[in-house]
Amino acid sequence: MTERWLDSIEARARDVLPELVHRYFAQGARGGVSAAEAAAAWEGLRVAPRVLQDVTDPVLGTSMLGTAVTLPLGMAPTTLQRMAHPDGELAVARAVAEAGSLMVVSSNAGTTFAEIGTTGAAWWLQAYLPQDRSIAEPLLARAVEAGARAVVLTVDTPVVGTKYDDGPTIWEGLDPGMLRANFDPAYDDLPGSGKALDLGPADIDWIQKHTGLPVVVKGVLRPDDARRCVQAGAAAIWVSNHGGRQLDRTVSTVAALPDIVSSVGRAAEVYVDGGVRSGLDLVLATALGATAAFVGRPVLWALALDGQFGVATLLESFRTELTEAMRLSGAASLADTPGLVPMSVQTGVDLRKRPV
Numbered sequence: 099m100t101e102r103w104l105d106s107i108e109a110r111a112r113d114v115l116p117e118l119v120h121r122y123f124a125q126g127a128r129g130g131v132s133a134a135e136a137a138a139a140w141e142g143l144r145v146a147p148r149v150l151q152d153v154t155d156p157v158l159g160t161s162m163l164g165t166a167v168t169l170p171l172g173m174a175p176t177t178l179q180r181m182a183h184p185d186g187e188l189a190v191a192r193a194v195a196e197a198g199s200l201m202v203v204s205s206n207a208g209t210t211f212a213e214i215g216t217t218g219a220a221w222w223l224q225a226y227l228p229q230d231r232s233i234a235e236p237l238l239a240r241a242v243e244a245g246a247r248a249v250v251l252t253v254d255t256p257v258v259g260t261k262y263d264d265g266p267t268i269w270e271g272l273d274p275g276m277l278r279a280n281f282d283p284a285y286d287d288l289p290g291s292g293k294a295l296d297l298g299p300a301d302i303d304w305i306q307k308h309t310g311l312p313v314v315v316k317g318v319l320r321p322d323d324a325r326r327c328v329q330a331g332a333a334a335i336w337v338s339n340h341g342g343r344q345l346d347r348t349v350s351t352v353a354a355l356p357d358i359v360s361s362v363g364r365a366a367e368v369y370v371d372g373g374v375r376s377g378l379d380l381v382l383a384t385a386l387g388a389t390a391a392f393v394g395r396p397v398l399w400a401l402a403l404d405g406q407f408g409v410a411t412l413l414e415s416f417r418t419e420l421t422e423a424m425r426l427s428g429a430a431s432l433a434d435t436p437g438l439v440p441m442s443v444q445t446g447v448d449l450r451k452r453p454v
C-alpha cells in the first residue's frame with residue numbers, strides 16, 4: 099500500500115495554499131492544545147470486534163433529522179471555503195449532492211444560499227445570533243427560502259477565541275467577496291449586530307418559531323447543557339469544541355460524547371466533530387452513540403487540492419474505509435456498532451456500563 103490519501107491531504111494542501119490561508123485553517127486558539135489532541139483522542143479508543151457476523155454488504159446509511167444520508171458523515175461549517183478553492187461552498191455542495199451526504203453552510207459563507215440550493219445538496223444553515231435577534235431574521239428567511247433543512251446554532255462563540263498570528267493575518271486585505279454573501283451590506287453598521295453574549299435556551303425556541311426548522315445546538319460539551327437544550331426544544335446536540343478554535347484545553351469531544359448521549363437518550367440526535375479523520379473514527383463515533391460525525395479541516399484540504407473532485411474523493415475515502423472497518427468489526431449496520439468500544443484507553447473509563 100502507498101500512503102493513505104487522508105493522511106497526506108493536509109501536507110499537500112499546504113504546498114498549494116498561501117501560507118496565511120493554511121495557517122488560518124489549521125490553527126487552534128491560544129496554546130493549540132485542544133486542536134492538537136483531537137485526532138489522538140479517537141486513536142485512544144479500542145474496538146472489541148465481533149466475529150461470525152454476516153458482513154457481506156454493510157449498511158452505511160442513516161438518517162439525520164429525517165434526511166437520508168449514505169454514510170454517517172457531514173461537512174461541518176467553515177468560514178472562507180472560497181479561499182481554499184474559488185468554487186468554495188458550491189464545490190462542497192456539488193460533491194455532497196452526488197455522494198448523498200449533508201453539508202452545513204457557515205453563515206459567513208462567500209456563496210449565496212440560493213446558489214447552494216440549486217445544487218440539490220441537503221444542507222443546513224449554521225448561525226450565530228446577534229445582540230438584537232431581530233437583525234438575524236432576513237438571513238434566516240433567505241436560508242429557509244433556499245431550502246435549508248435545519249438551523250445549527252453555534253453556542254461556543256460568544257467571543258472569538260484568541261489565536262496567535264506571527265505577522266499579518268488573513269483578514270488584512272481580504273477580498274470581501276470571500277465572506278458573508280448572505281448578509282445585507284449595511285449589516286455591520288446596525289446597532290445590536292455584534293455577537294450575542296446572552297444566548298439562552300429561549301433562543302432555540304426563537305429560531306424554531308421564526309424558521310419552522312429543527313434546531314441543532316453546536317458546541318455542547320456537558321450533559322447538563324445537552325439536557326437544557328433538549329428541554330428547550332433542540333432537535334439535535336452537536337458535541338464540538340469548534341476544532342479547538344474557541345476555549346483551549348476543553349475536554350475532548352470523544353471524552354464528552356458518551357455522557358451526553360446517556361443524558362439525551364432518545365430525545366434528540368447527537369453528532370460529534372473534532373479530529374475525525376478515518377472510516378474507523380466513524381465506527382467509533384456511532385459506537386459511542388452519535389448518529390453521525392462531521393469533519394471541518396479535511397474538507398478545506400480536499401477543496402484546496404481539487405475543488406469538487408477533492409471533496410468527492412474525501413467522501414469516497416471515508417466510505418471505503420468505513421466499509422472495511424465495519425466488516426472487520428463485525429457490524430452489518432451502524433445499529434450494530436454500540437458495544438464495540440468497551441473502554442477508553444485515554445480515560446480508562448469502562449464504556450460498557452453506559453447505556454448508549
Ligand SMILES: Cc1cc2nc3c(=O)[nH]c(=O)nc-3n(C[C@H](O)[C@H](O)[C@H](O)COP(=O)(O)O)c2cc1C
Nearest residue numbers: 123174175176177204252340341372373393394395
Ligand atoms: C477554518 C475554520 C473555520 C470555521 N468556521 C466555523 C464557522 O463559521 N461556524 C462554526 O460553527 N464552526 C466553524 N468552524 C468549526 C467547524 O465547524 C468544526 O467544529 C471543526 O472544524 C471540527 O474539527 P476538525 O476541523 O478537526 O474536523 C470552523 C473551523 C475551521 C477549521
